[in-house]
Amino acid sequence: MKETVIDIENLSKKYRLGAIGSGTLTADLQSWWARKRGKEDPNLSLEKAETGMETKEFLALNGINLKVYKGDTLGIIGRNGAGKSTLLKILSRVTAPTEGCVRLNGRISSMLEVGTGFHGELTGRENIYLNGAILGMKKSEVDKKIGDIIAFSECAKFIDTPVKRYSSGMYVKLAFAVAAHLDSEILVMDEVLAVGDMKFQEKCLNKMGDAAGKEGRTVLYVSHNMNTIQQLCNRCVVLDQGRIIYDGGVEDAIKIYMGNQKESASFVDLRNMERAEEFKSLSAKLLSLEALDYEKSYFADSSRIRFRLRYEGYRDAQNLCLRVIVNYADGSPVTMVTSPKELQMKNGEQTEVVFALNLDKVVSGKYTLSLVLYEVNQYGTRYNCDGIKDVFCFEIRRKEDTSYNMEWSHRYWGHVALPPIEVLEK
Numbered sequence: 001m002k003e004t005v006i007d008i009e010n011l012s013k014k015y016r017l018g019a020i021g022s023g024t025l026t027a028d029l030q031s032w033w034a035r036k037r038g039k040e041d042p043n044l045s046l047e048k049a050e051t052g053m054e055t056k057e058f059l060a061l062n063g064i065n066l067k068v069y070k071g072d073t074l075g076i077i078g079r080n081g082a083g084k085s086t087l088l089k090i091l092s093r094v095t096a097p098t099e100g101c102v103r104l105n106g107r108i109s110s111m112l113e114v115g116t117g118f119h120g121e122l123t124g125r126e127n128i129y130l131n132g133a134i135l136g137m138k139k140s141e142v143d144k145k146i147g148d149i150i151a152f153s154e155c156a157k158f159i160d161t162p163v164k165r166y167s168s169g170m171y172v173k174l175a176f177a178v179a180a181h182l183d184s185e186i187l188v189m190d191e192v193l194a195v196g197d198m199k200f201q202e203k204c205l206n207k208m209g210d211a212a213g214k215e216g217r218t219v220l221y222v223s224h225n226m227n228t229i230q231q232l233c234n235r236c237v238v239l240d241q242g243r244i245i246y247d248g249g250v251e252d253a254i255k256i257y258m259g260n261q262k263e264s265a266s267f268v269d270l271r272n273m274e275r276a277e278e279f280k281s282l283s284a285k286l287l288s289l290e291a292l293d294y295e296k297s298y299f300a301d302s303s304r305i306r307f308r309l310r311y312e313g314y315r316d317a318q319n320l321c322l323r324v325i326v327n328y329a330d331g332s333p334v335t336m337v338t339s340p341k342e343l344q345m346k347n348g349e350q351t352e353v354v355f356a357l358n359l360d361k362v363v364s365g366k367y368t369l370s371l372v373l374y375e376v377n378q379y380g381t382r383y384n385c386d387g388i389k390d391v392f393c394f395e396i397r398r399k400e401d402t403s404y405n406m407e408w409s410h411r412y413w414g415h416v417a418l419p420p421i422e423v424l425e426k
Contacts, residue, residue: 006105007068009065070216072218073219077238078240091108094112111175180207186219187218208221305356311350315345317375323337326369329365
């Protein structure tokens with residue numbers, strides 16, 4: 001019989017949208033006690049009381065039940081906002097559940113965000129010992145592993161430098177090395193490996209595979225990259241709106257996840273979409289993207305699709321470029337294309353540009369577009385102004401997707417169909 005290392009029962013997490021504390025513990029207790037008795041909140045503002053406005057609640061997790069066994073490599077996938085990161089934060093004791101319980105059989109080490117668990121003023125070496133202490137390890141136990149951790153992290157040159165001076169890539173390398181090598185029975189990984197370079201990502205995936213296969217540890221891995229899910233996991237859970245809609249084989253989970261991707265409208269508001277860390281210091285803001293001449297976001301046998309993009313500048317700039325990345329629905333990249341250095345922006349003004357995207361070589365399937373607006377200076381150096389990942393979901397539907405005599409296979413042949421081979425001599 002398999003040994004259960006994580007047992008989740010009826011787990012829910014509720015957030016109050018737009019709500020913050022009143023500022024004092026006394027007032028918060030008064031409000032809580034009034035709600036408990038079904039009475040009017042004594043601290044409710046007059047404006048809200050007159051208009052009947054109430055704080056909305058959002059269920060990030062809604063009645064999750066899950067058992068994870070020793071040696072499992074469990075993939076957790078789902079759309080943005082499905083509850084993946086919330087689940088990992090509860091397992092890692094970063095936040096508490098609203099209802100339900102979690103039983104853990106073993107120590108857990110996690111890597112949820114870049115720099116989580118690190119103190120910026122401490123050096124890399126000191127943070128290794130700090131994380132070991134948090135896991136309940138003795139200094140002598142960490143001493144035995146610190147050489148392997150430093151070697152794996154590729155940060156030996158900077159190990160005695162305060163981590164606040166590390167780049168995001170160095171943070172990730174050291175954080176993963178610490179989480180993977182210290183003594184813990186459960187390893188939890190959110191999709192932070194995307195920050196590291198490709199070689200290091202491959203090394204991390206191999207290490208997680210060894211942790212489960214050779215060391216008998218349990219791995220929970222969240223990712224939007226279905227290739228890494230297929231490579232690493234032996235079981236997969238699909239989350240949707242805070243619920244588990246599938247728990248089983250990896251291939252079937254990916255099919256459900258991809259089929260569950262809702263089509264975008266032809267117009268997408270970009271203002272409040274989440275930005276990656278590298279785009280948090282904005283010099284511009286992408287406002288909206290609209291596919292012209294289409295009512296729905298699917299395109300049939302069209303080689304040229306027009307879009308209207310609106311953005312706002314926070315400073316004057318010339319020589320702006322637009323980069324468009326096309327990804328397949330499983331997260332794998334298809335291609336990338338850029339515009340000439342013809343765009344510009346002015347401080348405080350909105351700019352509108354219409355551009356065309358040629359997708360005549362891309363075969364049928366579901367895809368997403370990512371956008372990056374960047375500036376090129378006189379020396380050729382690129383500076384990102386704003387960018388958002390997977391801003392636009394669309395589907396290409398062609399009448400015929402073959403290599404002239406064979407049905408097309410995305411898995412083995414990719415997503416681009418070239419013209420037939422031209423025979424020059426016989």
